Amino acid sequence: MIARTTLAKIHVAKKQLSLDEDSYRAMLRSVGGVESSKDLTSEGAHKVLKHLERCGFTPKNAMHRRPRVATGRAPQIRKIEALLADAGRPWEYLNGMVKRICKVDAIEFCDGEMLGKLIAALQADARRREKR
Known part of the structure; x- marks a missing residue:
């Protein structure tokens, strides 16, 4: 199970990139190998976040x-x-x-x-x- 902050960051990226639900789920399947972000491993979450950053997500610390x-x-x-x-x-x-x-x-x-x-x-x- 991944940290809630990591999960929140993924959802912020989803909103920032204006991903619709179908695109978001397809990305989770292809990059993270899961159907839902709550099923991500820490390695999978890292891959998803890196992918989202390459797509234009800019995390705000x-x-x-x-x-x-x-x-x-x-x-x-x-x-x-x-x-x-x-x-x-x-x-x-x-x-x-x-x-x-x-x-x-x-x-x-x-x-x-x-x-x-x-x-x-x-x-x-x-x-x-x-x-x-």
Whole structure:
């Protein structure tokens, strides 16, 4: 049995690619060797996901979304989001900064002081870009 998240990803791909039920079932039979996605093995699910990616499915990770933080830190997150947007950078860019500057794994673990450091670094980057 495969993980529910993998199964959900397959169904998101089905919707994103606008596969009708007959096409979806035919793909499951030919690629995964099963009639239903719930019968997939982990290897079969991997094959199906790779096939769907080759067909144009682009998985959207949680990293691409704005992080959920406490209400008190929301203004700082909005400022960070604005600085990233001005620079044309994705949230993944910030994830690297969080690990380097704050020494934590995710922005959700940052306190107000850490978020201030990230804002300062992004503002310094913006000033550098302006000089060019």
